[in-house]
Amino acid sequence: MKELPIADIFLSLQGEGHNAGMPSWFIRIAGCNVGCEFCDEKKAWNKNNFKTMNLEEIFFPIQSSQVKNLVVTGGEPTMYDLTDLTKKAKTLGLKTFLETSGVNEITGQWDWICVSPKQNKEPLQYSLTKANELKVVIEEDKDLTFAEKMKSFTNPTCLHYLQPQWTEKEKAIDIIYNYILANPTWQLSLQTHKYLNIK
Numbered sequence: 001m002k003e004l005p006i007a008d009i010f011l012s013l014q015g016e017g018h019n020a021g022m023p024s025w026f027i028r029i030a031g032c033n034v035g036c037e038f039c040d041e042k043k044a045w046n047k048n049n050f051k052t053m054n055l056e057e058i059f060f061p062i063q064s065s066q067v068k069n070l071v072v073t074g075g076e077p078t079m080y081d082l083t084d085l086t087k088k089a090k091t092l093g094l095k096t097f098l099e100t101s102g103v104n105e106i107t108g109q110w111d112w113i114c115v116s117p118k119q120n121k122e123p124l125q126y127s128l129t130k131a132n133e134l135k136v137v138i139e140e141d142k143d144l145t146f147a148e149k150m151k152s153f154t155n156p157t158c159l160h161y162l163q164p165q166w167t168e169k170e171k172a173i174d175i176i177y178n179y180i181l182a183n184p185t186w187q188l189s190l191q192t193h194k195y196l197n198i199k
């Protein structure tokens with residue numbers, strides 16, 4: 001890997017899913033080949049708006065930190081070969097967490113893979129079988145059918161989360177609440193970073 005287009009590198013708490021509350025470094029890689037209407041990171045879609053960085057530059061703020069969790073997100077980070085990025089992270093003793101929609105092949109060495117599939121571009125079934133965590137965004141009742149379809153491709157140890165679409169969260173939380181009580185293999189994921197107004 002030569003360089004990656006980097007939209008942001010920051011330290012914060014993981015806001016959502018199974019690892020919510022976990023102090024983590026985030027590398028937001030620019031570029032996305034999915035294009036969801038509700039995306040809250042549209043500014044990261046165009047990689048040409050960001051400068052590229054080599055591994056030394058990417059890990060400069062991270063390498064001496066006490067925080068040893070690294071979340072790689074986007075955009076859609078699997079547009080790139082992440083083998084060298086995760087190799088470098090491992091040499092620094094970091095635990096590696098991937099956030100992906102699952103539409104591309106997954107490269108690299110990951111301790112945790114969260115697949116958040118999108119209906120406008122369905123994921124590869126292969127990605128779903130690699131997921132430690134499935135996180136489906138829910139806005140309307142019909143999204144639950146999609147969620148169940150995605151769940152059917154996951155492996156038996158995968159955890160399953162339903163997350164309200166932020167701009168429709170009042171309606172979506174009602175739908176999710178009732179659904180989880182009737183289908184208790186699912187759990188609720190909230191975007192706590194948005195409630196806390198942190199990155």
Ligand code: SF4
Pocket residue numbers: 032033034035036037038039040041042074075076101118
């Ligand atoms: S896959 Fe993620 S980054 Fe890409 S458009 Fe959808 S929500 Fe946004």
